[in-house]
Amino acid sequence: MTPFKKALLFCHRWLGFISGLVVFIVSITGCIFCFQDEIQDALYDHRHVVAQDKPYKKPSELLASVKRDFPKAISTDYIVYYGKDRPAGVFANMGKDGFEYVFLNPYTAQITYHEKPQTNFFVIVEYIHMYLLIPPPIGKWVVSIAVIIFMLIMVTGLILWWPKRKSDRKRSFTIKWGAKWRRVNYDLHNVLGFYATAVALILSISGLAIAFEAVSEFFYKAANGGTTYAWEKKEVHSDSLHTTLTAKQPVIDIALAHAQKVSPMAEMFLIHNDPTLSGAIGVGAYAKSYHYYRRDGWEFDKYSGKLLQTYMMDKKSAGLKLQEMNYDIHVGQILGLPGKIIAFLASLIAASLPITGFIIWLGKRNKKSKPGKGGPRRRAVAAA
Template sequence: MTIRKFILQLHKILGLVTGVVVFIVAITGCCWSFREEIESFYDGYKKVMPQELPMLTPSKARDIAMKVLPGHHVHGTLYQQADDAIEVIFYDLEPEFYQSVFLDPYTGKVIKVVDHFSGFFAFILDGHMHLWLPKKIGAQVVGISILVFMVIIISGIFLWLPKKRKNLKQRLTFDWKQTTRWKRKNFDLHTVIGFYICSLALLLAFTGTIMSYTWFHYAVYKSIGGQKDVEFIIPANKSNGQELGNILPMDALVTKLRQESPDAKSIELHYPATENESIYVEISNSDGLYYNADYRFFDQHTLEEIETPSLYGKYENAKAADKLLRMNYDIHIGAIGGLAGKTIAFLISLLTATLPVTGAFLWYGRHYKKRSTNT
């Protein structure tokens, strides 16, 4: 068996084994591309009428929200602009629970309770990440399949190369005539589309694998010169419990951060899980982007700022390798390029979903032909 025949066999077998998974992941990724834009048409409950009144403090917002969802853990509180509702986020690991209570920031009125595990996009995300299977099983199936898909793409590039230069045009264009049979058209759809999207499809698969596997995330980061810890680390307090005074430290922190970051798009405060844990704050500096957010940590008693050894700290302190890894999710969904980037990610995902289909037809056509010839 020649190398080319071996690679062809490998390409076919791997494609048939992972085809359904790749199709589902690609189609759901395609649907996810414009989630924020689509949700903006029906999330009017997130907007309020600005008032000349002080906003609710984090402790007050938490107290109100806990009466709505008693018995659940408050993960954090999200503050945005003057005309945005305050979002109090609840999350429990076992059994998994993820809901938000939206409050009027001036009156404390409960506007809406949202279950993040229900609705169309929750269904799409579950399919994209777990194939609607139990998480531990689905995540492994998806992760392994996408690793295999990268091998399929690389082998496909090798198989795409024509043996003769004169056949190059056939691999670059759809040169169809009225006499062109469907098998030839299907072959062209598979090879021509595959060639034009292979680099970006490989990029989407690569960035997805970084999110799927900690070891892969670590290996990529260290290989590009990263020197910090890859894990997200919330440092411990430095004080022994001295309080600021009459104002709760968490409540004073909101005012402090608004003064320091007046142009911030949002400020999300996370309540410490233990007495020894610092307050973790995520400050978003751009609409629709995550990579340039500032992750800051404060002593929960004195509000002294504490540095983290993780690459997820202040963006201004990030090195080139840190920035590249922090961009991973924004690259994966195309947000790094704005609306144009999301459109490209949408099209690449949609076209990627056609490859398992046309590949299966190629296999069927050749297999059926051999059976017909033998009979």
């Protein structure tokens, strides 16, 4: 082995020791979270309603139901219509009591279920995935550093493993299932690691873009060839000098009606009711439920109902489109069910690599510690 590869092997091994446990936890939770929508749809009846041939209840009517049953709610920041055969949801801020996620029948405004988000299994899984159940400002950095190290490990592993001769490549790309278990473990580490590298790197980079605005902005500019479009980055504010103005109807109702009219084929509508004085009312129309890519958006003055900004999908820059598809890329659903399966398998392989790598290291360590044939006596004779 060349000095260069010896140095790479040293880095590969010790970086693996440093990041292995975190990589395992993050990868396993990523596996679980990939299919969280499908699993919850199968387990929970409150995620379904009978589709009806009539319009949704207005957002203001949904809020009235929530405020009636949860009078302590100090704000209702998000209202979501998930689809014709799905419930609506209201995210209510209960102050000292935390948050309450309330599900309602969108055709009747009747509350069908509610829960504290922190008690949902998949929210806990997501929290572990992002922060390891430690305070987010610290957990985010621990996870991100481990992910960056993992990316370096994947690249160094690929360089170390890549066969020199073309004749060796065919057998190097397959697992020798009939061999001894140590050889099978060696192949699982190297061969599966090779096949998962490209997808694992994409998942890692998209995860970093979710964690850090600076990473997301880098890809925004890269996709746009270094250009930043001012209208896409402009912060929209309501005119707080006009707090006494009153729209003819609640602005959240105006926002939903506008979105439904302009994007009638959208399956999901999300309304953001910014509780700050200068905040605007935002609404997004999503082409598919629980998918956050193809989105048209609008911002309204929260007092007058005036339309302040429009973000139509076909007008967005490549950078903004890339930013908005980042979550769908990270969980694999950008490619539908096949994409989720690929992301699941890549995450599962990533979780296995610290384990198979440790077994390889342990085997080599034990092998070196065992005396050769003849043992100490042979070495003593040789020394004499």
